[in-house]
Each structure stands twice: as C-alpha cells, then as structure tokens.
Amino acid sequence: MKTQAQKRFILPENEIPTAWYNIVADMKNKPLPMLHPGTKKPLKAEDLYPLFAKELAHQELNETDRFIEIPEEVREMYKNYRSTPLVRAYGLEKALGTPAHIYFKNESVSPVGSHKLNSALAQAYYCKKEGVTNITTETGAGQWGAALSYAASAFGLELAVYMVKISYEQKPYRRSIMKTFGAQVVASPSMSTKAGRKILTENPNYQGSLGTAISEAIELAQQTPNCKYVLGSVLNHVSLHQTVIGLEAEKQMEMAGEYPDVVIACFGGGSNFGGMAFPFLRHNLSGKKNTRFVAAEPASCPKLTHGVFEYDFGDEAGYTPLLPMFTLGHNFSPAHIHAGGLRFHGAGTIVSQLLKDKLIEAVDIKQLDSFKAGILFAQSEGIIPAPESCHAIAATIQEALKAKEEGKQKTILFNLSGHGLIDMTAYDAYLSGDLSNYELSDEEIKKNVSTLEKLA
Numbered sequence: 001m002k003t004q005a006q007k008r009f010i011l012p013e014n015e016i017p018t019a020w021y022n023i024v025a026d027m028k029n030k031p032l033p034m035l036h037p038g039t040k041k042p043l044k045a046e047d048l049y050p051l052f053a054k055e056l057a058h059q060e061l062n063e064t065d066r067f068i069e070i071p072e073e074v075r076e077m078y079k080n081y082r083s084t085p086l087v088r089a090y091g092l093e094k095a096l097g098t099p100a101h102i103y104f105k106n107e108s109v110s111p112v113g114s115h116k117l118n119s120a121l122a123q124a125y126y127c128k129k130e131g132v133t134n135i136t137t138e139t140g141a142g143q144w145g146a147a148l149s150y151a152a153s154a155f156g157l158e159l160a161v162y163m164v165k166i167s168y169e170q171k172p173y174r175r176s177i178m179k180t181f182g183a184q185v186v187a188s189p190s191m192s193t194k195a196g197r198k199i200l201t202e203n204p205n206y207q208g209s210l211g212t213a214i215s216e217a218i219e220l221a222q223q224t225p226n227c228k229y230v231l232g233s234v235l236n237h238v239s240l241h242q243t244v245i246g247l248e249a250e251k252q253m254e255m256a257g258e259y260p261d262v263v264i265a266c267f268g269g270g271s272n273f274g275g276m277a278f279p280f281l282r283h284n285l286s287g288k289k290n291t292r293f294v295a296a297e298p299a300s301c302p303k304l305t306h307g308v309f310e311y312d313f314g315d316e317a318g319y320t321p322l323l324p325m326f327t328l329g330h331n332f333s334p335a336h337i338h339a340g341g342l343r344f345h346g347a348g349t350i351v352s353q354l355l356k357d358k359l360i361e362a363v364d365i366k367q368l369d370s371f372k373a374g375i376l377f378a379q380s381e382g383i384i385p386a387p388e389s390c391h392a393i394a395a396t397i398q399e400a401l402k403a404k405e406e407g408k409q410k411t412i413l414f415n416l417s418g419h420g421l422i423d424m425t426a427y428d429a430y431l432s433g434d435l436s437n438y439e440l441s442d443e444e445i446k447k448n449v450s451t452l453e454k455l456a
Contacts, residue, residue, distance in 0.1 A: 007087060007088050007090060008085045008086070008087050008088075009085065009086040009087075009252040009255045009256055010083055010085050010086075010252075011083035011248055011251055011252060011255075013079060015083070015251060016075065016078060016079065016082050016083055016244075016248070017070065017243075017244050017247040017248060018069065018070055018075065019067035019068055019069050019070055020067065020068050020070060020240045020241055020243045020244060020247075021066065021067055021240070021243040021246070021247060021278055021279050021282065022059075022062055022065055022066055022067065022068055022240055023243075023274075023278040023281065023282060023285075023350060024062070024063045024236065024350060025062075025063060025064055025065060025066040026066060026282050026285045026286070027285065027350075027353065027354075028285070028357075029353060029356075029357055030063055030353070031236075031324060031349040031350055031352070031353040032311075032324035032349070032353070033324075034321040034322065034323055034324070034349065035311060035321060035322040035455065036321060036322075037313070037318060037319070037320070037321060037322055040322070040455065043061070043321055044061075045057045045058050045060075045061050047321075048060060048061075048321075050222065051218065051221065051222075051228065051229050052228060052229065052230070053123070053126040053127045053129075053130045053132065053228055054130060055126045055129070055130070056123060056126050056230075056237050059236070059237035059240055060235055060236050060237045061236075062236075068240065070122075070244070071122075071125060073125055074121050074122050074125050077121045077125075077154065078118075078121070078244070080111065081109060081110045081111060081117070082244065082248070083248045083252070084105060084106050084107050084109050084110070084245075084248065085105075085106045085109065086103055086104075086105055086106075086248075086249055086252035086253065086255075086256065087103065087104050087105075087106055087381075088101065088102070088103055088256065089102040089103065089104055089377075089380070089381055091380035091381045091382075092376070092377060092380045092381055092396075092397075092400075093400070094380070095376060095379070095380040096397060096400050096401060096404065097404060098400040098401065098403055098404040099403055099404060099407065099408065099409045099410075100399065100400040100403040100404070100409065100410050100411070100412050101258060101409065101410070101411045101412070102396060102400060102412045102414075103253070103256065103258075103260070103411070103412070103413045103414075104381075104396075104413070104414050104415070104416045105245055105248070105249045105252075105276060105413070105414075105415050105416060106383070106416050107245060107272070107415060107416060107417050107418060108383065108385075108386070108389075108416055108417075108418050108419035110147075111150060112143070112146045112147045112150050112177065113143070113146070113386075113418050113419045113421065113422070114143040114146075114147065114386065114417055114418030114419075115242060115245060115271075115272045115275065115415070115417045115418065116143050116144045116146070116147035116148075116232055116271075116418075117147040117150065117151065118241050118242050118244050118245065118275065119147075119232065119237075119238045119241035119242055119271065120144070120147035120148040120150065120151035120230075120232070121151045121154070122241040123135075123148075123151070123230040123237075123238075123241075124148065124151035124152055124154065124155040124157055124230070125151075125155060127155070127157060127228050127230065128155040128156065128157060130228075131226070132157065132226055132227065132228045133157065133158060133226045133227070134157065134158045134159075134160070134224055134225075134226060134227035134228075135148070135152060135157050135158070135159050135160075135221075135227065135228050135229070135230050136159070136160045136161075136162070136217040136218075136220045136221040136224070136227060136228075136229050136230075137159070137160075137161055137162070137217050137229065137230050137231060137232065138161070138162045138163075138164070138188065138210060138213030138214045138216070138217045138231065138232075139161055139162070139163050139164070139167070139174075139178075139213070139232065140163075140164050140167055140210050140213075140268070140342075140343055140344070141167050141171060141174065141386070141387070141388065141423075142163060142167055142171050142174025142175060142177070142178070142422075143174070143232075143386070143388075143418055144231075144232030144233070145161040145163055145174065145178045145183065145185065146174055146177040146178055146181075147232070148161070148183075148230065148232070149161065149177065149178040149179075149180075149181035149182065149183035150181050152181070152182070152183065153181040153182050158182075158184075159178075159182070159183040159184070160183070160184045160186065160217070160220060161178055161183050161184065161185045161186065161217075162186050162188040162190065162213040162214075162216040162217045162220075163175060163178075163185055163186065163187060163188060163213065164188055164207075164208040164209060164210060164212070164213050164343070165187045165188055165189065165206075165207050165208035166207040166208055167208075168185070168187040168188075168208075169187075170425060170426070171422065171423065171425070173422045174422055177422070186216075187208070188208050188212055188213040188216050189206060189208055189212050189213075189216065190216060192216070192220070193215070193216040193219045193220060194219060195212070195215035195216050195219050195316070195317040195319070196212070196215075196216050198317075199212055199316070206333075209316065209332070209333060209343060209344075209345070210269075210343055210344045210345070211313075211314070211315045211316035211330050211331070211332070211344070211345055212315070212316045212317075214231065214314060214315035214316075214319075214320065215315040215316050215317035215318075215319055217229055217231075218315065218319045218320065219317070219319065222319075232269075232271065233268055233269030233270060233271040233272075233344065233348070234269035234270060234271070234314060234323075234344065234346070234347075234348045235314075235348065235349075236348065236349065236350055238269075238271045238348075239270055239271050239274035239275060239278065239348060239350060239351075241275075242271045242272060242274060242275025242276075243274070243275050243278050243279050244275070245272070245275040245276050245415060246263075246275055246276045246277060246278060246279030246280055247279045249276065249279070249280075249413065250279050250280060253413065258411045259289070259291075259411065260280065260291055260411050260412065260413035261291060261292065261410040261411050261412065262291065262292045262293075262294060262399050262410065262411075262412045262413070263276060263277050263280050263281075263291055263292070263293050263294070263413050263414070264293075264294045264295075264296060264392050264395050264396050264399070264412065264413070264414040264415070265277060265295065265296070265392050265414060265415040265417065266295075266296050266297070266342060266388045266389055266390075266391040266392040266415075266417060267295035267296060267297040267304060267342065267347070267351075267362065267391075268297075268342035268343070268344050268388065269344045269346070269347065269348055270295075270347055270348035270350070270351040271348075272415055272417040273295045273351065273415075274348065274350060274351060275415070276413075276414075276415040277293045277295075277360065278350075280293070281293060281354070281359065281360070284359065285359075292361060293354075293359070293360040293361065294360070294361045294362070294363060294395055294399070295351065295355075295360060295361070295362045295363075296362075296363055296364075296365050296391040296392050296394065296395035297342060297362060297363070297364050297365070297391065298342050298343075298364065298365060298366075298367065298370070298391060298438075299364040299365060299366045299367070299437065299438065299439045299440075300343075300367065300437075300438035300439060300440065301328065301332075301342060301343050301344070301345070301440075302328075302364040302440060303325075303326045303327055303328050303344075303345060303346055303347050304326050304347055304351075304355055304362035304364075305362050305363065305364045306328075306364070306440065306442065306445055307326040307327050307328050307346070307347070307445065307449070308326065308327065308445075308449050308452070309324070309325070309326050309327075309352060309356055310324075310325075310327060310449065310452045310453075310454065310455065311323065311324050311325075311452070311453065311455035312325060312327040312329065312330050312345075312346055312452055313330040314330070314346065315330065316330055316331055318330070322455065323346065323348075323349055324349055324352060324353075324455075325346045325347050325348065325349055325352040326346065326347045326351075326352045326355060326356075327345055327346035327347070327449065327452070328345045328346070328440075328445055328448055328449065329345060329445075329448040329449045329451070329452060330345055330346070331448065331451075332345035332448055342388050342391065363395050363398070365390075365391045365394045365395060366437040366439070367435060367436070367437050367438060368430070368435060368436070368437050369394050370387065370390035370391045370393075370394050371387070371390060371426070371427070371430040371435065372394075373390050373393040373394035373396075373397050374387070374389070374390035374393060374394075374420065374427075375427075375430075376393075376397070377390075377393045383416070383419060384419060384420040384421060384424075384427070385416060385418070385419060385420050386417065386418035386419060386420045386423055387420060387423055387426050388417060388418065389415075389416050389417045389418055389420070390420075392414045392415060392416070392417070393414065393416075395414070396412055396414045399412050400412060
C-alpha cells in the first residue's frame with residue numbers, strides 16, 4: 001500500500017511559478033493573424049483596446065516573449081490555493097489493471113472548484129489596474145462565471161454574466177455561486193441585447209450557445225461606460241495564464257521521478273488543455289522530448305476531429321475578430337450535453353495551428369462514455385469530476401487500457417480541471433438512464449461550415 005506522501009506532490013510556496021509561458025514565441029509556424037471583422041486586415045493591439053484591458057491586448061498578440069511575469073498581486077491571490085496537488089492515481093490504475101502510471105493535476109481544489117480562477121484573477125487584476133469599473137463575460141457550464149465573479153469581488157469590479165440558457169436551467173447552483181459573489185446573471189439568449197433579441201425572434205425556444213452568450217456580453221461591454229469584456233477560454237492570453245498548471249506539473253513530475261509519455265486534457269476552447277500541455281510541449285519543440293498531447297472533446301461538438309480550418313467569428317453575431325481556427329461554424333447549435341464548458345464551436349488559434357502541424361492529437365468522446373469514466377474515477381479515487389473533466393478521464397482510460405493490451409509501461413498525465421459537486425443533476429440523469437449520446441454527421445458539419453468565407 002502506497003503512503004500518502006508517495007501519492008501526492010505539492011510544491012512549496014516559493015516554487016510557485018513567477019511567470020507564465022508563452023508558447024507562440026517557440027512555435028516555428030506561428031498562428032495566422034486574427035483579422036479585423038470589417039477590414040479583414042491583421043489586428044493590431046490598439047484594435048483590441050475598446051474590448052479588452054490594454055495589457056491583455058498586448059499579451060494576446062505577443063509572439064516574442066517566452067515568459068511573461070505574473071504580477072505580484074496575482075501571485076499573492078494564487079497562494080490561496082496554489083500549488084494544486086499532483087496525484088498518482090493508484091486506485092484508477094488498480095481498477096484498470098494497467099501497467100501505466102497515471103497522474104492527475106487536481107485543479108478542483110481552487111476556491112471555485114476549477115482551473116478557471118487562474119485566468120479570472122489575472123484578467124480582473126489588469127482591468128482594475130487600468131481603472132475599469134465594470135466587466136462582462138459569458139459562461140457555459142458556469143465554472144468561468146463562478147471564477148470571474150470571485151475575482152471581480154476580490155478586485156472590486158461590477159460583473160454581468162450571460163449564462164447559456166440550457167446551463168442556466170441545468171446548473172442553478174453555479175448561478176447561485178455567481179450571485180453570492182455579487183454578479184448579475186442573465187440567461188442567454190436574452191431580450192437585453194440586440195443580438196439576443198434577434199436570435200429569440202428567429203427562434204423563440206433556442207436554448208443558447210457560448211457563441212450567443214459571447215455576442216451578448218460583448219454588446220453590453222460596448223454600450224456600458226468604463227466597461228471591458230473578459231472571457232474564459234479560446235484566446236491566447238487566457239491559455240497563457242493557465243500555463244501555471246503545466247509549469248507546476250513539470251516540477252511535480254520531477255518530484256515523482258517521472259516524465260509523461262502522454263499529456264491529456266478535455267477540450268472546449270483550449271484554456272485548460274493549453275495550460276497543461278504547452279509547458280511540456282516546449283520540450284518537444286526544442287527536440288528534447290517526444291511526448292504525445294491529446295485533447296479530448298465531446299462527440300457532439302467535435303471541432304478538432306471533424307471541423308474545418310477556416311477564419312471564423314468567435315461569437316454568433318459576428319462581433320469578434322475573425323480567428324484562424326478549427327471550427328464547426330459560428331452559427332453552430334450544440335446539443336444539450338451536460339459538459340456545458342465544452343460546447344464552443346471553435347478552437348483557439350494556437351491549438352488550431354498545433355493540430356494543423358500535427359504536434360498534438362484530438363479524440364472525441366461520447367457523453368455516456370464520459371460519465372462511465374467519471375464514475376469509475378470517483379469510485380477509485382474519491383473525487384467526483386466535472387462533466388468536462390470526465391472527457392479527459394475517458395481518454396486517459398483509453399490510453400491506459402491500450403498500455404495494458406500492449407503490455408507496456410507508460411506514464412500518463414491528465415488535468416482534472418474541476419470537480420462535479422455542483423453537477424449532480426447530470427450524474428442523476430446518467431444513473432437514471434436519462435442521458436443519451438449526441439453525434440454530428442459529416443453532412444451536418446459540411447452544411448454548417450459551407451457559408452464561411454474562405455480566408456485561411
């Protein structure tokens with residue numbers, strides 16, 4: 001029987017990273033530039049100033065600095081919960097009968113139960129530093145909204161959250177968390193914005209998407225004095241802030257005396273995948289390592305495995321810059337799966353370029369398979385994972401069983417991006433047999449992306 005000391009690895013406070021890692025500086029093939037939605041010309045930082053805090057705009061377009069210093073105020077907030085534990089999953093290994101060594105980075109121990117706080121604190125800080133008083137955002141499953149409401153409260157900002165309507169109804173306790181921290185929460189689409197009214201007029205029963213919620217949040221930010229828009233995934237600066245996960249994990253794997261052969265994370269827009277993968281991927285880019293990186297997305301929203309690489313909007317109304325990404329089309333209407341944080345139609349530009357260059361891989365996971373994996377993990381490790389994280393666990397189990405079949409020892413590292421204690425209605429539905437799988441046909445995807453302008 002392994003002791004607790006051999007199972008969990010935690011960094012001392014003085015080893016918490018002092019800088020985030022910017023992978024773009026090391027990429028041979030940089031992501032294609034974001035384009036202005038009006039002129040179709042490459043964006044400059046000043047083009048983003050009306051939407052984002054200036055420092056975040058510069059981080060978004062930074063292609064030269066490998067490491068960007070974490071402000072002291074943010075590091076002090078990180079110390080409330082970082083470093084998060086790296087855990088050897090002996091129970092899961094035993095349940096699978098695999099020779100693989102399985103480790104997970106437990107981001108569920110943050111005050112709001114997920115990795116989202118890593119960027120929420122940074123973005124709230126930069127907005128406050130610039131003198132901003134109000135911020136707006138969108139949220140899918142509610143984890144980002146919960147994280148940002150905490151961060152906004154910590155830095156004295158007023159926050160309005162547009163929550164995808166199906167999640168607003170499925171996950172009332174995440175809504176309550178946001179309100180507890182003082183945020184205003186609106187089910188999206190709503191009648192409070194032009195974008196929302198247009199969508200509801202055309203489809204009164206529409207249950208929403210992240211693209212719709214983004215449109216509403218951006219519109220409100222543009223109409224509100226001294227207000228900025230912030231977001232929880234997809235863009236480069238969000239993935240940048242999340243690299244604190246992988247930088248810590250790298251040191252913790254050294255403490256464990258191992259190095260991952262495979263790194264896995266669930267995938268919605270790319271923030272937790274990039275946060276875990278990019279610090280390890282830099283060693284592949286330098287030729288020192290040959291680790292595999294696997295992004296696990298839902299079969300109902302398979303932009304990496306079945307989408308097309310084109311310029312597309314990040315929102316449904318077309319307010320955002322045009323992003324070069326793997327996409328299902330910005331008007332994509334996702335199935336009402338419980339992994340609400342993974343229902344975004346497109347992938348971030350960095351991940352899209354890495355996938356295009358075959359430096360990372362992607363798998364799609366069916367909803368029932370994800371919950372089956374989550375329950376096995378809960379029973380073997382004592383942690384109920386968020387529905388999003390269940391996709392990473394399912395992909396990990398696939399890799400571990402493959403190692404068993406081949407009789408090979410391999411080291412697998414995955415990111416447990418959040419706990420599922422506020423997602424128990426989803427588990428209730430699964431255990432009652434009320435959930436089903438949703439898969440998109442290639443014909444549906446082809447039809448949906450056929451209207452995209454060919455700019456890539």
